[in-house]
Amino acid sequence: MSIDDDAMLADLDELCAIPSISGSAAEVEIQRHLASRWRAEGLVVDEWDIDVEGLLGDPQFPGMEVTRREAVGVTATLAGDGTGPTLMLNGHTDVVPPGDRDAWSGDPFEPRRMTANGEECVVARGACDMKAGVAAMWAAVRAVQASGIPLRGNVLLAAVSGEEDGGLGTFSLLRRGVTADMCVITEPTDLDIIPANGGALTFRLTVRGLATHASRRTEGISAIEKFVPILTALEALERRRNADVDPLMQRWPLAYPLSIGMLQAGDWPSSVPDLLTADGRLGVALGEGVASARADLESAVAAACSRDPWLAEHPVEVTWWGGQFASGRTPPDAVVITAMQAAHAAETGTDPQMYGGPYGSDLRLLAGLGGIPTLQHGPGSASAAHGPDEWVPVDQIRTSARVLARLIVDVCG
Numbered sequence: 001m002s003i004d005d006d007a008m009l010a011d012l013d014e015l016c017a018i019p020s021i022s023g024s025a026a027e028v029e030i031q032r033h034l035a036s037r038w039r040a041e042g043l044v045v046d047e048w049d050i051d052v053e054g055l056l057g058d059p060q061f062p063g064m065e066v067t068r069r070e071a072v073g074v075t076a077t078l079a080g081d082g083t084g085p086t087l088m089l090n091g092h093t094d095v096v097p098p099g100d101r102d103a104w105s106g107d108p109f110e111p112r113r114m115t116a117n118g119e120e121c122v123v124a125r126g127a128c129d130m131k132a133g134v135a136a137m138w139a140a141v142r143a144v145q146a147s148g149i150p151l152r153g154n155v156l157l158a159a160v161s162g163e164e165d166g167g168l169g170t171f172s173l174l175r176r177g178v179t180a181d182m183c184v185i186t187e188p189t190d191l192d193i194i195p196a197n198g199g200a201l202t203f204r205l206t207v208r209g210l211a212t213h214a215s216r217r218t219e220g221i222s223a224i225e226k227f228v229p230i231l232t233a234l235e236a237l238e239r240r241r242n243a244d245v246d247p248l249m250q251r252w253p254l255a256y257p258l259s260i261g262m263l264q265a266g267d268w269p270s271s272v273p274d275l276l277t278a279d280g281r282l283g284v285a286l287g288e289g290v291a292s293a294r295a296d297l298e299s300a301v302a303a304a305c306s307r308d309p310w311l312a313e314h315p316v317e318v319t320w321w322g323g324q325f326a327s328g329r330t331p332p333d334a335v336v337i338t339a340m341q342a343a344h345a346a347e348t349g350t351d352p353q354m355y356g357g358p359y360g361s362d363l364r365l366l367a368g369l370g371g372i373p374t375l376q377h378g379p380g381s382a383s384a385a386h387g388p389d390e391w392v393p394v395d396q397i398r399t400s401a402r403v404l405a406r407l408i409v410d411v412c413g
């Protein structure tokens with residue numbers, strides 16, 4: 001079965017030219033673009049307006065970090081005769097903002113070819129994370145469709161929004177009743193198999209002090225100084241939570257990072273600050289529940305407060321907001337894993353590596369909430385994601401499409 005590489009790379013360029021930053025109008029535009037392209041290729045397309053307001057009230061809603069009134073869900077089916085399993089290929093079409101444009105060698109939304117480490121790459125915001133994966137799964141379906149090989153099971157292409165800030169799109173997909181017997185997310189994994197993800201919970205700490213003029217600072221209480229013992233306690237907590245990690249996560253120097261990403265305090269140089277907020281992310285271990293991870297952080301903060309007279313009286317508040325990614329994993333004997341190992345080995349002549357990812361993704365929604373055995377396998381390196389001159393090697397995109405086409409035939413044929 002042959003992949004039309006030129007069509008695939010042209011599709012990728014089209015996708016990269018749409019600046020589909022999470023929460024932007026283009027996030028909707030790219031979904032509509034895929035729906036119309038897939039419809040034109042003869043796939044059975046389901047395209048729906050996501051009820052964002054309604055989903056926000058769902059107790060299991062996975063979180064959202066940007067303002068978004070509108071979002072669109074899209075699936076496209078290549079139908080089998082109904083006697084075989086359904087394979088979902090899932091990819092998100094939203095991207096993070098480009099960051100400092102001066103760090104880019106060109107416009108982030110004008111895709112171009114560059115050579116890096118002797119490899120031809122596509123460079124654009126979202127090229128690696130993960131429009132190359134979307135283009136590859138699309139090309140694989142197109143190749144199977146063109147081959148005329150009869151399928152028993154359905155192949156389902158799912159394009160989702162809002163992955164970068166929580167997982168609105170995949171959550172909406174599951175709430176719509178879309179299901180499958182197994183799923184591959186074509187996130188950038190360097191074509192390794194990732195059957196498990198650590199989770200990540202966004203939190204805010206609010207530290208209160210007592211304001212006064214800085215010339216009489218000993219009469220006030222600085223919220224910045226009161227944050228110091230809290231930060232020390234969080235560092236100790238991170239060490240403890242990483243002392244004994246699951247074998248799937250042992251390749252990472254730090255499997256479950258606890259990191260403060262935003263800090264805000266004070267409103268005047270000559271005032272003692274009476275308020276500090278710190279926003280961060282707590283890594284969730286494989287097999288650990290969200291409630292237990294939250295309780296671990298809350299009790300570490302409470303213990304640190306109890307050792308300080310002011311904080312004992314004015315405890316630091318912990319709130320959970322934004323992306324709430326549980327951890328997730330697919331059992332090692334799941335068909336999707338063994339079938340992917342076989343397809344990868346057959347196409348590349350090498351066995352894929354397998355390990356857990358240290359970040360949260362839609363895997364936990366599909367595997368957890370959806371009960372769909374899911375793995376990640378896709379072109380590009382996660383270390384290229386979210387940075388300037390985001391790149392993905394063309395060779396890996398081609399290989400990904402071939403592996404996926406073989407997987408479709410092996411599983412659904």
Ligand SMILES: [Zn+2]
Binds near residue numbers: 130
């Ligand atoms: Zn991604």
